[in-house]
Amino acid sequence: MTNSMSNWIETLEKDLGVEVLDSPAKLQYFIDVEHTNVHQTLAYLRHVGFTQMSLLSCIDWIEQGKFQLICILMNWENGVHMLVRTMLDRENPEFTTITDIYPGAVYYEREIHEFFGVHFRGNPTYQKPLFLERWDDMPPLRKDFDPQAYSDSKFPRREHPHVFKTKVVEVTE
Amino acid sequence: MKEVKLFLGPQHPGMHGNYSVHMYVDGDMIKKARPTPGFLHRGFEKLMERRLWMGNLALIPRICVVEPDINEMVYAMGIEALAGVEVPERAHWIRMMILELGRLAIHMMAIGGIGGPTGMYTATYWGIAQRDLILDLFEKITGARIYHMYIVPGGVRKDLPEGILEDVTKVLDQLEKNLPEYEELILRHPIIHARIKDNIMLPESVVWELGVTGIGMRSATGTENDLRKVKPYARYDQVEFDVPTATYSDALTRMQLKYQEMHQSIRIIRQVMEKMPKEGPVRTNFSAGSALRFTVPEGMVYTAVESSRGEYGYFIVSDGKEQPYRIAVRGASYPQGLLGIEKYLTGYRIDDASIWMDTMGVCSPEIDR
Numbered sequence: 001m002t003n004s005m006s007n008w009i010e011t012l013e014k015d016l017g018v019e020v021l022d023s024p025a026k027l028q029y030f031i032d033v034e035h036t037n038v039h040q041t042l043a044y045l046r047h048v049g050f051t052q053m054s055l056l057s058c059i060d061w062i063e064q065g066k067f068q069l070i071c072i073l074m075n076w077e078n079g080v081h082m083l084v085r086t087m088l089d090r091e092n093p094e095f096t097t098i099t100d101i102y103p104g105a106v107y108y109e110r111e112i113h114e115f116f117g118v119h120f121r122g123n124p125t126y127q128k129p130l131f132l133e134r135w136d137d138m139p140p141l142r143k144d145f146d147p148q149a150y151s152d153s154k155f156p157r158r159e160h161p162h163v164f165k166t167k168v169v170e171v172t173e
Numbered sequence: 174m175k176e177v178k179l180f181l182g183p184q185h186p187g188m189h190g191n192y193s194v195h196m197y198v199d200g201d202m203i204k205k206a207r208p209t210p211g212f213l214h215r216g217f218e219k220l221m222e223r224r225l226w227m228g229n230l231a232l233i234p235r236i237c238v239v240e241p242d243i244n245e246m247v248y249a250m251g252i253e254a255l256a257g258v259e260v261p262e263r264a265h266w267i268r269m270m271i272l273e274l275g276r277l278a279i280h281m282m283a284i285g286g287i288g289g290p291t292g293m294y295t296a297t298y299w300g301i302a303q304r305d306l307i308l309d310l311f312e313k314i315t316g317a318r319i320y321h322m323y324i325v326p327g328g329v330r331k332d333l334p335e336g337i338l339e340d341v342t343k344v345l346d347q348l349e350k351n352l353p354e355y356e357e358l359i360l361r362h363p364i365i366h367a368r369i370k371d372n373i374m375l376p377e378s379v380v381w382e383l384g385v386t387g388i389g390m391r392s393a394t395g396t397e398n399d400l401r402k403v404k405p406y407a408r409y410d411q412v413e414f415d416v417p418t419a420t421y422s423d424a425l426t427r428m429q430l431k432y433q434e435m436h437q438s439i440r441i442i443r444q445v446m447e448k449m450p451k452e453g454p455v456r457t458n459f460s461a462g463s464a465l466r467f468t469v470p471e472g473m474v475y476t477a478v479e480s481s482r483g484e485y486g487y488f489i490v491s492d493g494k495e496q497p498y499r500i501a502v503r504g505a506s507y508p509q510g511l512l513g514i515e516k517y518l519t520g521y522r523i524d525d526a527s528i529w530m531d532t533m534g535v536c537s538p539e540i541d542r
Contacts, residue, residue, distance in 0.1 A: 057488055
């Protein structure tokens with residue numbers, strides 16, 4: 001870490017009142033915030049150069065009963081990736097849209113709703129289906145979704161007996 | 174005025190992969206466009222959670238068909254970062270060679286591929302024929318033409334075969350000799366100019382709004398925003414290359430940048446062959462026991478590389494077990510392929526929709542996953 005970089009991070013920690021954590025990769029940091037403070041953090045980061053949102057994703061921590069939202073931001077000036085993480089309640093996963101800060105997030109939110117069932121207040125299209133056609137089960141990337149049980153309940157089981165031909169049929173004219 | 178609903182794709186010859194756009198047209202003007210992904214959704218992210226770290230290697234190249242090596246690279250980089258494993262020096266250089274050969278192959282396909290939607294099929298044949306020579310190299314190096322599964326966590330799967338550097342040099346020489354001819358035929362041709370010059374604009378504000386990266390970003394903003402420069406991985410900080418940029422982004426500019434990038438890729442590969450250690454190990458082992466059932470320490474990391482379409486990354490979460498806990502894929506064409514089509518395809522003609530997909534770099538498997 002260069003000197004200017006550590007100064008910059010100290011300023012960020014002081015302004016936002018958060019702790020910037022190191023990650024296993026270089027030029028990459030984590031910020032853990034409460035879900036009520038995410039928008040303030042994102043707006044600040046966008047203002048200081050994190051103009052690109054690379055990815056909005058979600059993790060299902062089923063044992064803790066939480067969903068974790070991860071917003072990956074990129075600053076092209078110094079090549080830093082900032083991962084802003086927040087925990088949501090798994091029983092009632094609700095979050096407010098970030099499309100007013102990063103407009104490109106609109107389809108990511110739709111995808112997270114489809115795959116995890118997180119609701120995004122303020123995004124008018126998030127409930128529309130995207131990849132899955134006529135899906136009627138629980139959101140499939142949740143850890144308690146069982147693909148085998150789903151497939152057994154949806155599709156008839158086909159037997160594939162191993163039958164070998166015992167007789168060679170000769171072609172007669 | 175009557176509106177007609179038209180389906181573009183997934184079997185349209187101008188469509189990139191199994192992707193579809195619902196267009197509401199008036200005459201031949203597109204009034205409204207809705208992207209319809211999902212034809213290629215194979216649940217990669219769910220599948221990856223159910224397989225061994227090593228077993229996933231057979232799966233991930235399929236997320237981007239034409240340029241599969243970037244998947245292997247980000248996956249390997251992520252696991253190495255989590256496990257704190259150092260990659261042998263020679264493996265870094267071999268990886269760079271593979272990645273740049275992949276970039277040459279996909280750019281050759283793109284430059285030839287513009288002949289499809291513009292109606293000049295000669296270009297397509299030439300492009301595919303040239304790309305095939307690069308695939309031959311891949312076959313010699315990795316044993317496979319399309320899905321190589323060559324870059325593995327800890328290095329590369331095996332060392333380069335004997336005499337391959339001469340073969341690579343031969344292919345590069347020939348490609349370099351042919352490139353001006355392709356430029357003359359494809360990028361300067363009046364038929365193609367009539368269709369792609371001053372068409373399919375991508376202003377700078379749209380780049381930041383959608384989050385477009387790669388050639389789209391560099392052609393509109395004039396900045397050298399290339400992950401190989403900004404955040405060098407492998408040994409990109411030890412080779413010299415330029416990042417072509419522009420400040421006026423129409424379809425022709427983006428094609429020209431692809432052409433210029435090919436020259437830079439050739440330059441990189443030549444330096445790699447010169448500078449790489451001539452011998453040495455190419456792979457670090459992860460575990461003392463079985464090479465298949467290794468575990469990765471707990472943690473999460475995001476790794477990204479510069480693909481031909483922009484920033485391509487994996488977000489990897491491990492809980493210390495033999496399978497990944499969660500992997501999220503950042504497809505480089507996600508922003509322009511979904512929100513871009515919805516907002517900015519409007520106002521173009523029906524026959525320009527295919528050129529829009531082509532030059533914006535929309536690749537369906539990395540959107541669907």
